[in-house]
Amino acid sequence: MSASPTPYGRLLVAEEQLLLSRLNLNAHSAARVCGVSVRQLTYWSDRGLIPTAGARRYGIATLNKVLLIKQALGQGYTLQRAVRLVEERLALAEAARTAGEPLSEGDLRVLVEARLADSLAGVRRCRQTLLAESATVGGRASTSPHGEGLTPHQAPLSAPPRPPDAKALALQLNRAIDDLADALEQLAETDQALARITE
Amino acid sequence: MDDWLDPDVARLVGEVLDDLTKYNIVRFVYEHRGFRGDAQLLAHSIGLQPSRRFLRALEELAAAGIMLVSLNGEASPTFARALVCEQQAAVDKLLALPADSPQFASLMRRLTAQSLRRVTQQLLPDV
Numbered sequence: 016m017s018a019s020p021t022p023y024g025r026l027l028v029a030e031e032q033l034l035l036s037r038l039n040l041n042a043h044s045a046a047r048v049c050g051v052s053v054r055q056l057t058y059w060s061d062r063g064l065i066p067t068a069g070a071r072r073y074g075i076a077t078l079n080k081v082l083l084i085k086q087a088l089g090q091g092y093t094l095q096r097a098v099r100l101v102e103e104r105l106a107l108a109e110a111a112r113t114a115g116e117p118l119s120e121g122d123l124r125v126l127v128e129a130r131l132a133d134s135l136a137g138v139r140r141c142r143q144t145l146l147a148e149s150a151t152v153g154g155r156a157s158t159s160p161h162g163e164g165l166t167p168h169q170a171p172l173s174a175p176p177r178p179p180d181a182k183a184l185a186l187q188l189n190r191a192i193d194d195l196a197d198a199l200e201q202l203a204e205t206d207q208a209l210a211r212i213t214e
Numbered sequence: 215m216d217d218w219l220d221p222d223v224a225r226l227v228g229e230v231l232d233d234l235t236k237y238n239i240v241r242f243v244y245e246h247r248g249f250r251g252d253a254q255l256l257a258h259s260i261g262l263q264p265s266r267r268f269l270r271a272l273e274e275l276a277a278a279g280i281m282l283v284s285l286n287g288e289a290s291p292t293f294a295r296a297l298v299c300e301q302q303a304a305v306d307k308l309l310a311l312p313a314d315s316p317q318f319a320s321l322m323r324r325l326t327a328q329s330l331r332r333v334t335q336q337l338l339p340d341v
Binding site (some may be wrong): 088 | 234235261263265266269309311312325326334
């Protein structure tokens with residue numbers, strides 16, 4: 016005779032799901048559960064990268080997202096890229112869950128094409144940033160001898176333009192290149208995904 | 215000629231310190247001579263992301279003798295500035311370039327171009 020689940024067993028399972036859905040941890044507990052620092056967690060929520068349930072309270076969906084972001088960071092992705100990847104993965108999982116079956120080829124194509132458009136926009140943004148930063152280096156004197164956006168008549172009488180800070184300029188250029196590399200990498204991955212669907 | 219670079223600096227930038235990440239790493243460890251830490255700490259201290267590209271740049275600097283790497287049984291290797299390296303004089307000249315000089319602008323243009331080339335080569339090795 017096989018053992019059937021007791022009413023208590025079923026009750027416990029139901030309670031577990033209910034408890035999880037009502038989970039609402041403070042930053043310290045959430046950080047401990049996810050294995051990240053409190054500072055990291057609050058930084059992510061302050062930047063809107065992870066949702067909060069009220070003032071610095073974290074539910075089960077957020078904890079799941081934090082764990083996935085942490086995993087992606089461990090694989091060497093930048094924070095911006097890790098968040099994007101996780102959000103895409105969660106969106107796909109949610110779409111599959113609500114549909115009750117795997118995504119159709121058409122839906123998948125729409126999602127991937129949207130991601131491709133997003134990646135291209137990212138590359139364009141990075142390119143513009145890079146061009147702007149490059150123009151800053153060594154180009155200040157020729158582009159704006161009177162201060163940014165000022166005509167000769169509006170030029171300030173005091174406070175001559177500050178010389179550029181070598182460290183800051185090199186860092187800005189470096190970050191723009193990193194962003195561009197991330198965007199290109201994402202573009203290449205999306206392109207491959209699209210090719211797989213098309214095959 | 216406004217984009218003239220000192221031959222030692224030009225050689226350093228052409229052969230060893232050939233992208234912006236390496237430049238920023240070297241600038242940081244020369245300004246913080248006692249620094250010692252893993253790639254993640256170094257990247258965050260500089261203000262960059264500890265990406266795979268960053269780690270690769272760090273390893274190449276270690277291979278060139280500009281950075282020292284030690285394992286010491288720790289989870290991830292730690293890096294520090296090499297106290298003695300053959301490019302010392304060139305590095306000093308490089309870091310002494312004033313930011314508003316034509317030479318610095320030329321240096322940044324070269325490093326940006328080389329960084330972009332590296333990124334492209336890594337992503338599109340056939341191009």
